[in-house]
Amino acid sequence: MKESTRKILKKYGWRIDLFIHEYIYFVFYVPYVRTAIYLIRFVYRFLSWCKPLVKITADFIFNMYHGKVITPKDMKKIITLDHDFSVTGDENKMIFPFSNSTKIIFENPGLIVVMDCPCKIVSKSPCRPINACMAIGDPIASFWLEHCQKYNPKIMTSNEALEHVRKLRETGHIQQVFSKRSGRGNTYAICNCCKVCCTSLKGTKAAKKADRNLSQTVSSGYSVMLDKSKCDLCGNCVKICQFEANEIREGMLVYDREECVGCELCVEHCPNGALNIYLDCERKILPLDIDMVGKMSG
Numbered sequence: 001m002k003e004s005t006r007k008i009l010k011k012y013g014w015r016i017d018l019f020i021h022e023y024i025y026f027v028f029y030v031p032y033v034r035t036a037i038y039l040i041r042f043v044y045r046f047l048s049w050c051k052p053l054v055k056i057t058a059d060f061i062f063n064m065y066h067g068k069v070i071t072p073k074d075m076k077k078i079i080t081l082d083h084d085f086s087v088t089g090d091e092n093k094m095i096f097p098f099s100n101s102t103k104i105i106f107e108n109p110g111l112i113v114v115m116d117c118p119c120k121i122v123s124k125s126p127c128r129p130i131n132a133c134m135a136i137g138d139p140i141a142s143f144w145l146e147h148c149q150k151y152n153p154k155i156m157t158s159n160e161a162l163e164h165v166r167k168l169r170e171t172g173h174i175q176q177v178f179s180k181r182s183g184r185g186n187t188y189a190i191c192n193c194c195k196v197c198c199t200s201l202k203g204t205k206a207a208k209k210a211d212r213n214l215s216q217t218v219s220s221g222y223s224v225m226l227d228k229s230k231c232d233l234c235g236n237c238v239k240i241c242q243f244e245a246n247e248i249r250e251g252m253l254v255y256d257r258e259e260c261v262g263c264e265l266c267v268e269h270c271p272n273g274a275l276n277i278y279l280d281c282e283r284k285i286l287p288l289d290i291d292m293v294g295k296m297s298g
Ligand code: SF4
Pocket: 224, 240, 241, 242, 243, 244, 245, 246, 259, 260, 261, 262, 263, 264, 265, 266, 267
């Protein structure tokens, strides 16, 4: 048995069913995601007439599997972590507000592996680069290296990973830390996501047709503030936003805070420095800022 398989087995303990799920998920990453896409299409094509049913289905799936948006500053802290990090208390519910998310863990974070994104592989016209899923630390990073060669896993230094993320953000990718029940509620991968390819963002978009409050993506906890005096209505922030949270209407930039997930893309892409990000206490969601989480947990 390979070392990474042994580590994952140890992590799952007596929950062999979850271990098998995790094993199949990563070894058959592409067929797994393709099946998820067919299921999303089926639910919304044939069940969309029954909004309560769509809501129940989406709630169930999103509670099992969900992403937390992180800002570049918080992403950098994770990518450059030089020690194991583990917070498993109730404070995590302020960051991942799902009953099945319980642990923020980065073990051996110096091992950074980037692999082909299954959502991009199954897209008809995927955004580039395909190599966009990241695992920070064990056991997932080692597992990808040992079991997922067909998806081209590559080891990166933290500087290479930061540069990789910077380039992906230039083309409108946001970063999400994923957590899922079958991973025993652990944080497990950081994906670079765009609305063209990402299965999770597509699932959220479809679910919102039934209920605007449904989302598989949790806000970073930040919101955006506009300095009107600096805005010349160039429209860059409208084009780059993956969530249609910015719109130019009647000669004004209109910001929809409810749709915004606080990814900071628009702030970076504004040529005039008219946008700023701020911690939005009214959201009642905290950022995945490992300095803050570490202090909260004592
Ligand atoms: S409005 Fe800006 S921060 Fe909010 S989701 Fe859109 S791009 Fe991201």
